Amino acid sequence: MKLNTNMQVNRITDEVWEIPVSEKSGMLVPARIYATPTILQSMDAGVFEQVTNVACLPGIRRYALCMPDGHWGYGFPIGGVAAFDVQSGIISPGGVGYDVNCGMRLIRTDLSLDEVQPQLERLMTELFRRVPAGVGASGFMRLDRASFKDVMTNGARWCIDRGLGWHRDLDAIEERGCIAKADPSKVSDQAISRGINQLGTLGSGNHYLEVQVVSSERVFDEETAAAWGITGHDQIVVMVHCGSRGFGHQVASDYLKVFEKAMRRYGISVKDQQLACAPFASVEGQDYFAAMNCAANTAFANRQVITHQIREAFSTVFDRSAEDMGMELVYDVAHNIAKVERYPEGELVVHRKGSTRALGPGSPDLSQQYRATGQPVICGGSMETGSYLLAGTAGAVRDTFASTMHGSGRTMSRAQAKKAIRGEQVQKQMKQRGILVKAVSMSGLAEEAGFAYKDISEVVESVDRAGITKTVAELRPIGNIKG
């Protein structure tokens, strides 16, 4: 098998591959990659280099992991998972990602494709108007700095208290939409200035809002799907992919600078400047954790405000209340975050960067409604192919620190994609295939063309066969909003 690395990669199973500690000086644990042979061969050299760099970080436990949607990132690969001892280990912004708590949210409806198709153009126009996207977009909310600090502390709950959602929404959000130990005093004024007007905005890049359809033949686990309100029968659902916007990025940038200096003081050396870190238990580590949690809560609030706007848009177009249309939250899950979780090794700081938490059935950390099924895992594909709804398993808790994939993962750079196709062409081709696209930037649209991504079905198959999630349903796009 030809791989993009000279390192020794040992087969553990057909979906799990291991790079032993002997392959790089300083590795403290082996690196493990979850992928089918086809996916493994398509992985860029950066994945192998970066996952083994992560394996060198102090206090790492068991393995440095990479999921099948992995590709190079800043410091950690995208798709990277690593857990560090809370006493002897580190925390690193490079293991969280710049867009703190970038994540996915899925909203179900009782509407069918037959009902929505005749109104699709109007619906997408209304969504495009209500959910600002693209460069410099600002939301409809105007907050003062004190209110924004309340958002940092209270997350999605802040929105619910102001009528921007339903109380039961909180049961369907990771951590109920509010992570404790968020301290706004650890956040810079610059970060606040960047984020204060961005609540309720999508951003650009690979962020999107998508109207999707679930057909009965693409529901693979009817019992689990039904428990989450997914019935098939050409049911309409809405997916949102976005995070903490410029605010989270500034938090990460601020603390990368702090950590560059702190590492010298703590005698930590790293293989890549973007792996700058500090001991989790140190003042700098705790300050970053507190600031990162502020950004995570702001991202939960961002997706909650967008959900409110989606419900309002549907109400306007279909002249029915959102409740009457059954617009319940299926789930909201982070895929760029570090959290303290308990495993057999003890309390660990689990970094997931482009990786989703995937708690199995019976987990006490899940709301009652998910205890029997395991946690919903929402995986976004390219805007041309489709997305998946998966369920967490006991296997993930046992093998991958309760983590799995988050999307399909890029295989082609943005610059290459733009050279291969124009945005207008993508829009036209998608329309011919029944997908209506509203985009702020045509060049941005070209960058997100489906051929720039891995085949998400193959990625999903990797995690399903590895037993770290099970496939519940495929979601096919019919309308997409891009920044």
Added chain:
Amino acid sequence: MSHSFHFLDDIATADLAFDAFGDSLQELFHGATCAVIEAMADPSTVGSTWHKPVERTEEDPAELLFDWLSDLVYWKDADGVVFSTFELTVTRGDDGSWHLKGELCGESVNGSVQVLRNDVKGITKHMYHVSQEGRRWHARVVVDV
């Protein structure tokens, strides 16, 4: 005196990368600034109703460029603007530190008249370097979008 930049195809799968060049450090700053401005929007479609003077001092020219480019990202979000033109001078002080004095010009984001491109989220240290060979300065920058 001249500067240039070009975006790189094979670096930064999910983001944008560029090389900038200049016959002096100041020209390098010009080239890199043009690249970041172009990444955000077509500057020929952006007016100049917004102005922001910026001054920065750093011992390391690479850090000075990094901070200056990060300033563009900051003002884009904080004031909701994209950029049309800029002026800058880079000089070296008696203490050896590098000093940048400049002004950014642009206008509020308005997708109906401006050709908008990427919502740049930040300048990264991934593969970041500033180097000099003879009189020619070079910077490689990866931009998170």
